[in-house]
Amino acid sequence: MNRYKLFTAILLLIASPFASAKTVEMEVNGLVCGFCAQGIEKTLKALPATEGVFVSLENRLVAVQLKDGTEIDDAALRKALKDSGYTVVAIRRTERSLDELRQQAKRDD
């Protein structure tokens, strides 16, 4: 029984970053103007799992807030950015809301 509980706990621990992540943050190269951001926002908002999008030119950041219970894999995000004409350098999944990212970007300005 203890072995079963331990196994379940390990499984939950491994799965938790993916299951609970609600925001995908991407570091993107080539982000220099409002038109860049506009095109990326338009593309990402068209994805069914997207709740909201935030783009910070200052932080070279594109963040996608996911709808509850949905997921987008890294390959799909990289393709969406590539199809918009930009290059994804890194992807990380976080618990930060888009409002928190906006506040962070304002502090960094």
Next chain:
Amino acid sequence: MQFLLRWAAIALLGSLPMLAAAKPIAFAKGTTVMAEYGAETMNEVQLFYAPRYWYSIGGGWLELTSDDKSKQRHITYVRANLLAKRWNLPGAQANVFAWGGLGRATGNDFAGDTLARNVGVQIDYETRRIYTAFRSDLQESDRFSHRIDTLQLGWAPYEHDYDTLATWLVVQGRRYTGELFDGIETAFLVRFFKGGTWVEIGATTDGKLQAMAMFNF
């Protein structure tokens, strides 16, 4: 004073490898509408739709008037734009665009209309503080040949972000071939953009209005 300003601008432009104009492709599935009033020498209106980020199709209307008003052209054309190469760098982007098209042209120094051929290229490089580009646009027919070379240097006094107004100070040098304008037409411009709206206004060194507006949606 005008002579000094003109030569200062030319020297500044000459010291840079390349300089800027609006991009002929804004973003995938985006529509671009542009209107330019070019110091009584060139007026142009364009509409393009980009199915993908690397090409757009559309058309435009171009009016060219020589400095002494003796020559005037009206060209209506369809055109395809291609993003030939893009470099996405940390905090910078560089592009090479090329385009080609066909149209009908009329002029006040020949009868009827004629088939007009259009080819062009644009090379640009930009960060959030510096915007540079060189554009060369050739309008040619059996009756005329005009190439418009435009070189711009833009400097932003502050770094804008997506949700803030971008302000740029721009120096533009433009040269026309085919006896439209003698020498280089130099203009000083202020450019603003936010979201999908871009407005640029200024004057040439001989006091003529230079303005451009562009909308992307």
